[in-house]
Amino acid sequence: MDVTIYEVAKRAGVSIATVSRALRGTGPVAARTRERVLKAVEELNFTPSRLGVSLAEGRHAANGIVFPDLAGPYYTEVLLGYEEVASELGRSVVILSTKGRTKVNDLIKDLAGRVDGLLIFGHTVPEPLVAELVRLGVRLVFISREPLPGADTLRSENTASARALAEHLTGHGYERFAFLGAPLASQDDVDERWRGVRAALGGAIEAVPTRHYTVDCGFDAAKELLGHRTRPEAIICSDDEVALGALLAAEELGLDVPGDVAVTGWDDIMAARHARPALTTVRQPMRELGARAARALDELITGARATPRHLILSTELVVRSSCGYHPRAESP
Amino acid sequence: MDVTIYEVAKRAGVSIATVSRALRGTGPVAARTRERVLKAVEELNFTPSRLGVSLAEGRHAANGIVFPDLAGPYYTEVLLGYEEVASELGRSVVILSTKGRTKVNDLIKDLAGRVDGLLIFGHTVPEPLVAELVRLGVRLVFISREPLPGADTLRSENTASARALAEHLTGHGYERFAFLGAPLASQDDVDERWRGVRAALGGAIEAVPTRHYTVDCGFDAAKELLGHRTRPEAIICSDDEVALGALLAAEELGLDVPGDVAVTGWDDIMAARHARPALTTVRQPMRELGARAARALDELITGARATPRHLILSTELVVRSSCGYHPRAESP
């Protein structure tokens, strides 16, 4: 844009203060004056400079979001819910992917300087920097991370879901399990899932790590795993994408799912419903995580709430056909 | 952040001008002075205010992106390429989804005030507003839209790919076709695809519109279509998601693909490879579209290039198994 409040003021024959008041309704303005101002605004096609407003107001009216990668539906879904609510609250969303970036710290600091608050996934941001951000008073909300002081955290329930899933599978009569996508480093969500199923299944489950949580990695690891003479009866995957890979591997090996081997996922991404066979999984409310994060951030920023809050959203076991035969299979 | 350049200056015993110069290397600073400044910066943990910098520099160092929706892999992939290159060029990315939004114009104007340039998908933005943005000198790049004056446009080739696809299908011996996801309003890409296959296939193809370009809509429309007594031998879909829906519909109706009916998609999203049967489709370089858009915008913003450019990226026919039996079927 180009035209400033001064030109509007001059054209309307008033001061810039009056223009500002007329536009924001932040003080008394005579009806006739307001009209003149509005007319000038219209004629000049004036839009207040975001920079000027932000500088004067001392806020950006923008939220940031930091994720490792946007490939795959999980982060996208969360982002969707986040952006929707943020926009509703009058805030823009500035994104930052850390995948393959060097100098992540600088990028995040820059981002922090552009927004009023940050949504951060898991352990995307190095711990020392998190501490620094907290110290600087940056409003923070984390998704899928253990609680920490000075920031909100938002998670999905994992342990109980893991038990429910394990029990459903033992109900099918399975006795030998594998957990595909086992955590190498501690990735909070996956870690909880793994510990949950292991607690329920005891020694009957074997951990099989993947390099990443992607279809391809799931495919590779499952192919290796299923090639063994003594393959597991059921593969519990860390997430739906890994599970999708496992499904493909089974098919390539000529194995029937769930006849020869059962497979389950986690998250309930859209493709889970469309997979053949349809994937049994644990539904995680991804969009709601994003939406809640936006609201939580808003509370923190506006000061509606001062003390951090740590929320755990509940999940739901979604039984489809990849985990075994059911009397009445749920339709996709 | 909180500490300003004034505090640094005071601590270092110099003026703010010197601090600025020392930090940006934009003028002569004695070595000893620089050291004192840097030390003060370090001790106070000073980071220049983005707002101050932007106001003084007259630029945001940020790009915007406007898309209808982020659900589905297409926009996500483009966004990924866009953000990556933008970040490489030192620019943040501010996103805006128009899906389900009222007052889209205001949102877009606000966004335009936050960034140095905008990437816009197809006809997401109302034409009058586009004209206004052009008039205001906002740098614009469009993806998937016919060329217009005053902005860059970036597209994938559609017509020739359509012909190649049509010829491949007639090579299978099919004679009755349907185009699923036919354009209701003019949606540029889909429109070109439809016109392309119609030109190649003539009267042998029937247009079947869907409400949206989603799996669900594809499913519904395909179920209806395949329920008829005289169903087509091959369904050419507007895009992969619609095609995925068609695959599901066929399965639900007990129809074999490609035995009873052939199905093809467009885009080559990740799920296309993993579909059963694997989807024959036209690959579109989605990430590269995003990456190129970011570079084009940068050229426009820095002034490296003044005149708009209209680019068409080439596509590739990807033959898998959903379109018919091949002597040596390509592995997924």
Add this chain to the structure above:
DNA sequence: TTGTATGCGTTATCAA
């Protein structure tokens, strides 16, 4: 009801 003047945090010009 309106106007003046100041602050917001930089960069950059021009003197010194």
Add this chain to the structure above:
DNA sequence: TTGATAACGCATACAA
């Protein structure tokens, strides 16, 4: 080599 100081575009306390 350094320092005052004027932009940059707005909001707002305070005065009139």
